[in-house]
Structure formats: C-alpha cells, structure tokens
Amino acid sequence: MIRTELKRGTAELAILSVLEAGPLHGYEIGRRIEQQSDGALQYTLAALYPLLYRMENRRWLLGEWGKGQNGKRRRSYRLLPRGRKMLKPMRAEWADLFQALRRVAKVTHA
C-alpha cells in the first residue's frame, strides 16, 4: 500500500488523467483512480475535495451541478483547456522523477 504523503503528490496528475476521458463527479473520480491503479491509489474525502476545489480555482477544472443517475443533485467536474495543458508537463515531470528514483534507489517495475 502506498503511504498517504506519497499519494498526495500524485493526486493532481491522477485527477487530470481520469478527467481526460470526460466529466465525472467526485465519487466517480475516486473510483476510477482506484480501479485504474488496481486499488493502490485510494483517496479519502479529505485528500480529494480540497484538491478538486484548488484545481477549480486555478481553472484547471470546472465543477457544474447537474442531476445524477439517481435523480439527485451531483456536482461533476470537467477538464478545462488550462488543465489539459498541464497534463503533458506533469506526465514528463513524473517520468523524470521515476527515472531518477530508478537510478538512485534502484526502484524497478514490479
């Protein structure tokens, strides 16, 4: 299991990546990340929502209220052009970090 502090740093990239496919609401964002990481990345509300609101402040995302599948009000988030633009440099940054870790700490893929 990945420690909370480590996961926090990955959350921005994870959120932007799952939203690349289309708008999702908060629960769906968390669930997709969990599914796609085979359960390794799980975010609590305390980790997810303050970050979503911050990313919205930076105009990376736009939160919009609508009706969910059960007819209740749900806020869904969609990626804005500024957020989409952030994805490429962020991915490159993480790739550099993994490469550096591989060299220094002999971290390899499982």
Next chain:
Amino acid sequence: MPDWRAHVRDHLGSLRHVRAEEEEVVCELAGHLEECYAALRAKGMPEEEAFSETCARAGNWEELRSGIVSAIEEGTMNDRVKQIWVPGLVTLLSSYVVLTLFQRIGVRPMVLHPGEPRGVVLYLPWLFLLPLIGAVGAYLSRRALADGWRVYLAASLPALALGAFFLLLFPLAFALDRQVPLHIKGTALVAMTVGWVALPGIALCLGVALQGLSKRRTASR
C-alpha cells in the same frame, strides 16, 4: 440508508468565513458518501460494515474541514484580485496618467463660477475619455467572470478613491482652517465632489454600461 447529509454536517462542523458555500459542500460530500455506501451494499457488504467502511473513506474530518475552508478562501481571494483589484488598478492608473498628460500639455480646465473658491473644475477632454477607461476596466473585470456591482466597483475605482480622499482631507481642512466661513468650505466640498467624484464616476459607469451592451450585442450575433 443512513442520512449522509446529517452525518457530514455533524462531522464537518461550521465552515467559518465560507458559509455561503457550506450547503453546496455538504450536499456534494454527502452525495459522495451515499454513492460509496450504496456501492459497498451492492457488493453484498452488511449494512454496519458498509457504514463503517464508508466513514473510514471520509478520512480525517478536521483535515477535510480546514482543507476545504482554505481552498475556498484561496479561490475567493483570487477572484477578488482578478475581478476587482487588477481592473481597478488599471482604471485608477490610466485615468491619473491621462489627467496628468492633459495637464502637462496645457489643457485648461473649464471652471464653472470662475474666480470663486467654490468653482467646479472640469477637465472636459479627461471626462470624455473616462467612459473608455471605464470600459477597459469593465472588460478586464468581466473577463475574470465578474458581474454586477464588482464590475462597477472595479471600473469606478478612480472616482471612489478621490471620494475617499476628500472624505479624509476635508474634515481635516475644516478643523485646521478656522478663518474661512463654514458655508464656503461646505460649497467648496460640494463643488470638488461634483467635479472630481460624481461626474468622473458617472463617466466611468457609462463606460461599464456601454461595454456590457457591446458584449451582449456581440454574444447575440
């Protein structure tokens, strides 16, 4: 199904300073927990276990509360800067630069009741340019998604700044200079306010209205 809204409200407590957003935050978090609980139940997890698993996924409530408050405050502050202070500073600086330029090149003001200390001083070319400056301020403010009073406040900041300056300066002048009769001081204050606050303010607001009108026309095409 547990009452997740009440659960969130109990655990989250009051979102001080950001009460306007509190209801939406509670609704959003409750919706998240509700879906999480429903998904666990759909997998066949017993009610009690699903409830405690959902609660565990909420994480630390104090951390959540402070994280949300600081994120919302940060957003509000960013919005205020982009919607009011940046456009306000642009209108303030450009209106004073233009006025100084006119004075430097020798544009003479029109003075109503010349020769009296109570005359209204009007720099007409400056007044005619103010709607344009107001429109620029309104454009910048609206571009940052501001509307209503925020746009007017940003665009009319030069007039408001002068108004505030007069409000501070005149009581002091009244107190210090006791030789000039009070009625002359009073009418001088009115004359200054008309020439430097009211008319420039109206000109700037006219610019805001015209910019809004042109924006609506462009949007409807």
